[in-house]
Structures are given as C-alpha cells and as structure tokens.
C-alpha cells in the first residue's frame with residue numbers, strides 16, 4: 233500500500249519527453265517510447281497520460297503484467313485527484329479507457345496461461361461492476377487464490393517490533409483489529425488464531441521502520457504450484473520521509489495488507505475502499521460494502537491456489553523443492569526423477585502436483601522401456617524385447633487407471649501390448 237501524497241505542481245517544461253514519447257509510440261518505436269515516458273514520469277510522477285501510454289507500449293510488446301500495472305497507475309492517479317487541493321477532477325474518459333485496457337490485459341494473461349473458463353466468466357460477470365472489484369482481486373495470471381475454508385482458522389504470528397524505531401507493543405493490536413474486520417466481512421467464514429509458533433504460522437506479521445517507494449506496508453504472498461506457502465505482512469511504523477505513522481494509519485494499513493494476505497491480489501479502483509491503491513483521506517478504518525462484497529465473492533470462487541493439504545508451509549516448500557529436483561532429471565533419467573517425486577509424496581500424499589509429476593515420470597519410464605524393447609527386437613534379442621515391452625505395458629496399465637494419466641497413455645498401452653504380442657510369437 234502506498235500513502236497519499238499531495239500532487240506537486242511542476243513546471244510543464246519537461247513535457248517534451250512526453251510529446252517525444254507519443255511520437256515514438258506512433259512510429260511503433262515502443263522500446264524508445266518507454267524510455268521517454270519513464271523519463272517524463274521522473275519529472276512528473278503524477279502524469280497519468282504517461283502511464284497510460286506506457287501501458288500501451290507494454291501491451292504492444294506483450295508485457296502484460298507491466299501493461300496492467302501502468303494502467304492501474306492511471307486509475308490510482310486519476311482517482312486521487314478527488315483529494316487534490318487544486319480542485320482537480322478525475323478524467324473520466326481516461327479512467328474508462330484504462331479500465332477497459334486492464335480488462336483486455338487480464339484476458340490476455342488468462343489466455344497465455346491457458347487458465348480456466350472460470351476466470352473468463354468472472355471477468356465477464358464482474359468487470360466494471362460498481363458493487364465489487366473481484367476482477368482486480370484475481371492473481372496476475374487470472375487465477376483465484378484464497379485459503380481453504382476447511383483449514384480455518386488461519387494461524388497468525390505477530391513478531392515483536394522490539395528494536396524497530398517508533399514501534400510499541402500496542403501496535404500489535406492493529407493486527408488483531410484487522411483480523412476481526414475481515415472475519416466479520418466474510419460472514420465469519422474466515423477465521424484467525426494467533427499463534428506463538430512462528431514455524432506453523434500461515435501469516436507472519438513483521439515490523440519495519442519504513443519503506444521506500446511511497447509504501448507503508450507490503451505483503452509477500454508466496455505460492456508454489458497451486459499452493460499458498462505463506463502470506464506475510466510487513467508493516468511500517470513511519471512514512472518513507474521518517475514521519476511516524478499514527479495508530480489509525482497503521483490500523484488502516486494492517487487491514488489493507490491483511491486483505492492482500494487473504495488473497496486479494498490487486499487493488500480496488502475506488503478511493504473510498506480500504507483496498508484502494510493508496511491511503512487517502514476518505515478511507516475509513518473499516519471496510520466499505522464493496523470491500524466486503526469482494527472478499528465474499530472471492531471466497532465463493534473455487535480456488536486455483538490454496539492450502540488444501542495437511543502439511544506445514546515449510547513442508548510444502550520441501551515438496552516443491554523435490555519436484556524441482558525431479559523435473560531436472562525428468563527427460564534424462566525419469567527413474568531418478570520418480571524417486572524425488574516419491575519422496576515428495578511421502579511428505580504430502582494429497583498434493584496434486586506431486587501426483588501429476590509421478591505420472592509423467594512413469595510415462596517417460598514407459599516410453600524408455602518401449603524404446604529399449606524396439607532396439608532389442610531390432611537386434612533380434614526377443615527375450616530382452618519381451619522384458620522391456622512387459623515393463624512398458626505394466627507402467628502404462630498402471631497409469632491408465634489413474635486420473636493423472638498423460639494424454640498419450642491409452643495409445644502407448646495399445647502399442648506396447650501389440651509389440652509384446654509380436655515378440656512373443
């Protein structure tokens with residue numbers, strides 16, 4: 233979350249980079265245009281037009297995440313004009329265009345990741361709706377992330393801020409307050425429990441004096457595969473300029489960051505919402521109806537990324553470490569890959585990514601056996617060919633009964649059986 237900063241009135245002389253950038257954009261020189269708009273933004277950080285064009289340049293060069301971020305910056309800057317002392321008004325046309333481009337970018341991201349009909353349906357149903365911002369709450373690849381309701385309560389560990397300048401123990405209560413706010417907003421579906429065991433925590437809260445880049449809090453949401461590993465919150469006690477944050481401001485930040493920790497990836501485009509991009513004067517220390525509706529909608533969706541296993545975050549990390557090790561061996565040595573996956577399976581038997589990986593390793597072993605059989609047959613070594621084809625049949629048979637069977641399994645099973653018959657005659 234970034235904080236509200238007054239819009240500085242700067243001389244317009246630096247606008248030439250913006251004009252040059254526009255010309256570069258029109259000439260399809262996107263890389264150069266990006267440099268120019270970034271230069272302009274160094275001089276005029278609140279020039280939403282530069283962000284808009286930056287978004288267009290990134291969109292043209294297929295940098296979807298950056299494009300989306302740039303368009304979101306337009307929403308932030310324009311909406312913050314409501315609080316400008318200069319009596320500026322948000323540019324409705326620019327806002328609408330940015331909103332539309334964000335939807336386009338999200339759609340492209342979903343296509344690129346081959347992601348679900350579900351995400352598409354969410355965008356079709358909710359994009360541009362004024363009673364929720366669910367489409368902004370999705371992960372950057374269009375996936376839905378939230379904690380499993382069956383695993384509630386979430387365990388929260390609040391670190392001591394001892395030694396952090398400006399911290400005092402009463403600040404820990406801002407976290408407890410934020411927990412209550414989201415618990416009620418979710419219709420009491422989301423539950424929390426404080427833990428004294430940092431290792432078993434789903435969310436670890438840490439304190440820091442301040443951040444750079446206009447920030448007063450961050451949420452490193454960590455997931456691997458389809459699993460939430462941890463979703464920490466780091467809260468500042470001061471603004472980047474050293475001015476201490478008031479208790480209320482920390483409370484607001486705690487609510488905002490806990491919202492991210494619960495799975496709300498992006499930000500509300502509406503300034504009055506707690507989940508808006510930046511802190512501002514009309515945000516209260518409680519959620520708006522729109523914030524509430526959004527968290528409820530998010531938790532009604534089936535999650536792509538969740539914590540549906542019984543293992544601890546550190547075990548999940550171990551599991552995915554083993555998957556990565558296995559993946560490196562998968563083509564050269566599927567047997568060794570399988571042994572890594574089996575180790576992972578012993579840690580977390582319910583993990584779907586492990587099951588999928590084991591199936592692929594077995595499939596590759598089947599192919600290997602099949603090839604060895606064909607080679608043996610070519611050398612007229614029927615006995616060895618038989619052994620190899622039998623092995624292939626056994627592996628493909630085993631796979632064909634599971635739901636994780638790779639797509640060529642049935643055909644390969646057929647081929648292996650036929651080959652076995654040929655060398656058995």
Ligand SMILES: [Zn+2]
Nearest residue numbers: 233492499509
């Ligand atoms: Zn935020």
